[in-house]
Amino acid sequence: MNILIFWDRGAPAGLEIPVYRIISQILDIPASVCESPVLYNGFDRTRNQFDASEILTCLDIFSRRNGEKNLILLVIGDDIYRQNTRYVFGLSRPATGTAVISSARLKNEYWGLPSDEMMLVDRLSREGAHELGHLLHLDHCDNPSCIMANPLTLDDLDNKKSMLCHLCLGKIQRSPITVSI
Incomplete structure (x- = not known):
């Protein structure tokens, strides 16, 4: 299974290549x-934001209709929230x-x-790898420097290293990836 990154038109142009390469390197999965x-x-409209759960539903429908078997990460420029x-x-x-x-x-x-721009590439890569880590069945990690640490603030995200800790890396290497389509 590989990673497929969809880059929305509203996402920052010209950063796609470095972001996907870094994510692939962090997770050691082709992307x-x-x-x-x-x-x-x-x-x-009241929040001027998109509901991230609704976006995921749209991605789910796309994935099912197209028989997609790869992990999908959508990168957008719009602000998002969760209930x-x-x-x-x-x-x-x-x-x-x-x-x-x-x-x-x-x-x-x-x-x-x-x-x-370099900071933005780092942040997009870290957050992308973090969310993809969840798709690989990793939970939040207590190690604040691990990519799977839960970033509640931008400072939290900036303080993470662009790598998995040895415990999370071991879990990925031992765990089969399953996706329902």
Whole structure:
């Protein structure tokens, strides 16, 4: 099983190649990237955000209709949330092998800081690898430097290393990957 990364038109242009290469390296799984063929919905006008669960449902439908057997990560530029949260950086649905991440709050500019493309590549790669880790049946890790540590803030995400700890790496190497389609 490989990783298929769908890059939405609203996601930062020109960062696809370094992001997919880093994610593939972190998880040691072949990956490819292409323009997203998925139309998603779930926009909440009162919040000016998309419901990440609704986006995952759209990805699930796409995956089933196309008989997709690879893990799918959708990278979008729109801000996303999950019920009972203000926002999320990403969300995954392990049962169907789909995940979504948003670049909106990963950009320095969102927080009033100067633009930094290299930092954005690092953040997208870490968050993408984190959500894909859930698709590989990894839970959140207590090791704050592991890619599977739960980033509640941007500082948490920035403090993680771009790698799995030895415990999480061992779990991936021992665990079969199963996806329901």
